[in-house]
Amino acid sequence: MIRDIARRRKVAVHLVGGFLRDYCLGNIKTDFDFAVEKGALDFARLFARRIKGAYVVLDQERGCARVVKKSDGKIWTFDLSDFRARSFQQDLARRDFTINTLSVDLAKFNGSTKLEDVLAEGKGGLKDLRAKRIRKVSVKAFRDDPLRLLRAFSLSALLDFKIEPQTLAQIRREKNLLRGVSYERVRDELFKILETERAAVTLKAMDKAGLLDKVIPQVKVMYHCAQKGTYHHLDVWPHSLEVVAQFDGVVREMQNNADVVEYFNEPLGGNRTRRALLKLAALLHDIGKPETRKEAGQGKLTFYGHERVGKNIVTHIAKMLKLSTGERRGLEDMVLWHLRPGYLSNFQRPSDKSIYRYLRDARQEAAGILLLSLADQRATRGPSSTPRHEKHHERICRDVLKLYFDKKKEKPFVRLIDGHDLIKQLRLEPSPLIGKILAEVTEQQVLGKIKTRKEALELGKKIAGEIRS
Structure with a gap:
């Protein structure tokens, strides 16, 4: 239908970007991007009327609109934009990465044509796709849209691709450009990373490139906070990154647990899930330690109250990232109560009262905090962290986790009095x-x-x- 409208309006239209990239990788998506020679807004409005879909203007000035249609239980999204330059080839030259410059001229496509037969490689996109490589289209790519600095890493996480050296070097040089990008856009790219099973690897790569503290400036307080000693083998910042890595492992372990998978997949804000928010909590759970660090003599350190200080800090981070109220409260609880499962495992068998109070206080985040505690424990391998203690901690966390989901399946609790x-x-x-x-x-x-x-x-x-x- 888009091809037919293009013929009647006598304008060139090209299918570009992510759909073709994913198609070549064997993944068929329902999101399409079209570059329209001119009049994309009117074109999209007419298309929306034809398919009885929703029409939304994304950028009036640049001529960009979205059409959304729900059909057969799927949501189909069509983004149509005016050429970003005088010609389509110049348009491709202004795109972000070569793997997103694949295109199909709809004038050459009909119902019996295979996409492969009319697919144009663009700026070396197929070659880089086969090499699993993310490469900038031009030296102006990041200055044209600084969000691309972060998008390089989100694509790396989503596709398991490597950022090629020259592109990575330019990201390091131009990382400060990200400060000028709205936090709504930054948040969306960050959560794309957190949703993947390569979150930890990607966050570490961002940290090495100097980009992570441009996304969340507050993490800098953890950089030089020492805590190596009795229980910890890593200082606060490397420990925090390691907890994310261990949490990625916990997610993989739980992939056959239907209750946990459903819990992880619950959206807390937009299309952002609890799984992603827990990884953010894993990164930030000890952010209150630098402010509460005290020397207790004989080389010992204390961080009393760091969970409450951390809660206050993540409140500001949640607001900065424009998270929903539900996400903010969830993140606050994850940080505030992250020590509680450890307190439960201090006992050979924690009392029913202590378990009840934990479940009462942690509320909907109780299960996630237990899994976060598993990751935290696995990232703590100091001399006093023995295999016996680790095994006991895991047993307590798994027992309480099972209890949490068993309770959820019971009839709603009714108080005897009010x-x-x-x-x-x-x-x-x-x-x-x-x-x-x-x-x-x-x-x-x-x-x-x-x-x-x-x-x-x-x-x-x-x-x-x-x-x-």
Whole structure:
């Protein structure tokens, strides 16, 4: 249909970019990019009417629009843009990477034509695709759009390609250009990386290139924070990167656990999943350590309260990255409670009460924090971190993880009493006291210590008397 509209309007239209790149790699996607000789906005509007799809202007000034159509349970996305130069060849010369310069002239394509027969290589795209190489199209590529500095790494992570040396060297030289890019765009590229199983390798490569602290400037406080000693074999920053690597391993281990996979895949903001947010938490979980670091004598170091300081820092990072409220709260909880599974494993068998309180406090992030704790433990290999302790920690985390998902499958919890009951039956005034009583009564109900409404009211009366006295 796009070809037919192009013929009637007498304009050249080329299929370009990501769809063709992925097609050549054996991956068929439902996202298409078209370069239109002129009038892309009107062209897209007409196309949207023809297929009864949604029409959205992405960039009025540059003539870029999107058409979205849901069909057969899939979402089909068509981006149409005016040529970025006077000719299509000049347009290709202004694109980001050679693997994105593959193209098909729709005038040469019909229903019986194979894409391979009319595929144009562009700026050496096929050669670099076969070599699994990411190479800039021109020396102006990053200055034309500095987000491409980060996109080189997101493509590397998504495709498992290497960034060729000259392109990488230019990224190192021009990394500061990224500061001028909106954080919404930076966030989207960062989360593409975090969604992949090569997140850790890619973050380490970004760090080596000097780009990671341009994405999240706050990480610089961890750079020279020493912590090697009893439990840690790495200082704070290399440990943080290693925790992401270990978490990538945990994700692979859990790929056959349907409960965990569904939990990981839950979108917390837009199309960004809990899996990706947990990897961000893995990178940032110890960001509060530099501020709380103290020498305790005999070469020992303490970081008391670093989880609370870290929570405050990641609040600012979440707002900077324009994360959703759900993502921000999730990230805060992941950092705030990341030590709790370790506290549980300090006991041979943690009490039901301590497990309940952990699940209550960590809420929806309880399972993710347990898996983050597994990664944190595996990244901690100091002299006092023994195989026996590691095995015990893993057992506790896995046991509580199973309990979390078992609880989710139970019938919704119904309290024996509520605040209205306390006000009416015990003649209490509305106050914070009501919340304290309900918290204790709920805990005892969950633990099976009370089972009737009468017992709940009696306990509430007892707690009220103790607090008042």
